[in-house]
Each structure stands twice: as structure tokens, then as C-alpha cells.
Amino acid sequence: MESIAIRNLKFDYTVLAASLSYAVSMPKTLHILNGVNLFLQKGDILCITGKSGEGKSSLLRVIAGLERATSGSISLFGEPVKPSEWTALSMALKGIGFVFQNDALLSDLTVKDNIAVPLRYHKMGTEEEIEQKANRALLLMLASSFANEYPYSLSLGMRKRVAIARSWALDTKILLLDEPTAGLDKSSRINLLSLIDNLRELYKTTIVMVISDLQVARDLNSKISFLMDKKLTEPMYFDEIKQSNDPRLKAMVS
Numbered sequence: 214m215e216s217i218a219i220r221n222l223k224f225d226y227t228v229l230a231a232s233l234s235y236a237v238s239m240p241k242t243l244h245i246l247n248g249v250n251l252f253l254q255k256g257d258i259l260c261i262t263g264k265s266g267e268g269k270s271s272l273l274r275v276i277a278g279l280e281r282a283t284s285g286s287i288s289l290f291g292e293p294v295k296p297s298e299w300t301a302l303s304m305a306l307k308g309i310g311f312v313f314q315n316d317a318l319l320s321d322l323t324v325k326d327n328i329a330v331p332l333r334y335h336k337m338g339t340e341e342e343i344e345q346k347a348n349r350a351l352l353l354m355l356a357s358s359f360a361n362e363y364p365y366s367l368s369l370g371m372r373k374r375v376a377i378a379r380s381w382a383l384d385t386k387i388l389l390l391d392e393p394t395a396g397l398d399k400s401s402r403i404n405l406l407s408l409i410d411n412l413r414e415l416y417k418t419t420i421v422m423v424i425s426d427l428q429v430a431r432d433l434n435s436k437i438s439f440l441m442d443k444k445l446t447e448p449m450y451f452d453e454i455k456q457s458n459d460p461r462l463k464a465m466v467s
Contacts, residue, residue: 214291215252216419217276217387222249222285224268224275245271247443249285255386256417258410259448260430262465263440269423270314272440273389276421277311278304289387306335310385314392316376318364325351325360328379335383350382353415354408370401374408381412388412390422394429406432427451427466439465 224246245268253259261269274280276287278301287294289307298307305311318327328347337343351357354374364372373393381388393409394402410433412418424430430437436448441461454462 214255215288216255216257216290217251217253217421218288219249219251219276220286222251222272222275222287223247223283224271224280225283226271244443246275249443249445251421251438251445253387253419253421255290255419256413258413258420258422258433258435260422260424260427260433260435260437261440261445262424262427262430262437265425267440268443269440270391272445273311273391273421273423276304277301277309277389279311305331305383308384308386309389310380310383310387311389312376312380312391312393314395316364316372318372318375318379320364323361323363324356324367324375327364327375328382331379331383337383346382350378353381353411354378368401369396370405373397373405377409377412381418385418387419387421390420392423392425395425402429403432409433 226243226245227240228243249272261272263269271280275282278299282299287299289309294307319330322330325347328350329343332338332343332346337346348357351360354377356371356374356378359367359371364375367375377388377390377393390409394405397405406429409420413420422429427437431451436450437454438445438448439462446462449457451466454466457463
């Protein structure tokens with residue numbers, strides 16, 4: 214069964230643009246996504262890349278319900294999501310987790326308390342059960358040793374691990390990661406990707422990652438989709454893209 218099925222997703226964004234003819238700003242509609250389709254099975258991992266400004270992060274935010282889709286449909290594990298349910302709160306409760314590029318940790322809380330915040334907010338068990346879920350997430354992301362530290366004292370790689378643990382602790386079945394390896398050195402990147410792959414191997418978590426560096430996809434042996442012309446290309450492995458007859462794809466990996 215498909216863990217996620219997105220059909221004909223469109224996302225428009227309205228901004229105020231200065232007009233040369235009028236003294237006031239006029240609304241302008243930007244067409245960010247136009248006809249995105251995405252179908253993934255349980256335990257799949259997909260890396261999405263493309264040129265800067267193409268809308269990669271916007272796509273993840275729309276899927277997570279952080280931005281409202283203009284049109285299109287989404288189904289999770291065979292169940293269509295009603296338009297009224299396509300919100301950040303509903304999608305989190307349905308098993309979609311989102312990890313921001315800047316980790317978005319709360320600086321005045323310890324690592325463990327950061328992970329417990331959404332668990333408490335969603336009332337996901339008793340305090341004892343929340344403690345157990347937080348500990349399990351810490352252990353899985355090898356973060357138990359600094360559970361009582363504060364985010365400002367951690368390295369970038371550690372903070373990334375905590376951010377993923379916080380999202381995954383919510384019984385997440387589909388994990389959306391926005392540039393999880395950005396700013397990491399090679400060793401930290403490889404270590405983080407190994408932990409991410411463990412989520413897929415051990416718990417069959419479906420993972421969608423926005424990346425800028427194709428080496429990330431190669432390290433994970435993941436399929437790659439390019440966001441081009443406001444749509445996603447067919448997922449392919451790196452070597453398949455190199456052999457593709459599409460000159461646009463070859464240019465992206467050259």
C-alpha cells in the first residue's frame with residue numbers, strides 16, 4: 214500500500230508587489246507548484262532537489278499542512294485526506310513529521326524537554342509514557358548522552374539529530390526533512406544519514422528529503438526527483454539519471 218499519494222498538487226502564493234502605475238502595492242500571484250505528483254510506498258526514501266527558488270521547501274511545507282495547497286489531493290495509507298484536515302495539526306496526528314532546516318529547537322529547554330514538548334501538546338500518553346517515547350527517540354538518534362544539555366551547547370550535527378528525534382517521537386510514519394545535512398562536514402553528514410536510514414530500516418518510516426548536494430542521495434542509495442517547471446520528475450537512481458535521454462537531467466548531474 215502507498216504510504217503517501219499526492220495528485221496534481223498546485224500551490225500559489227500571493228505577495229504585494231510595488232506598482233509603477235499606482236502609489237499602492239498591488240497583489241501578485243506566484244505559481245510555485247503546478248501539477249506535482251508523488252507516490253511512495255511504506256519505507257521508501259526519496260531525495261528531492263533542483264535549482265534554488267524552485268519551491269522544494271514549499272513542497273514539503275504544503276505536504277505537512279504548514280502551507281495551504283491551492284488544489285490537488287493527498288492520501289495517506291490509502292485514506293484520502295479531506296481538505297479541512299489538510300492542516301499542520303491534523304497531518305501531525307496522521308503521522309507526518311516535518312523537520313525544519315534550522316532545527317527550530319527551543320533554546321531554554323533541555324534536549325529531552327524539547328522532544329517532550331509536542332508529545333505533551335498532543336497529549337500522547339501519560340507523563341511516564343511520554344518519558345518512554347522521548348527516551349526511545351533519544352536512543353535511536355544516539356542523543357541520550359546529551360539529553361540534559363541545552364541546544365546552544367550542542368554542535369550543529371547534534372542539534373539536527375535532536376530535531377529529527379523530536380519529530381519522529383510523535384509516532385511519525387512519514388518524515389519530511391528540509392536540508393538535514395546543510396552545514397555539516399563530511400563525517401557528521403555520513404553519521405546523520407546513517408541514523409536516518411536506520412529509521413527506514415527498523416521502523417519502515419517513509420522519508421522525503423530536500424537536498425542541494427546529490428552526494429547525499431548517493432550516500433543513501435536513494436532515488437532522486439528533480440523539481441523542474443513546477444513539477445517533480447520521475448524518481449530515478451543517480452546512475453539511471455546519468456544514462457537518461459533527457460538533457461535537463463543529465464545537466465543536473467554533470
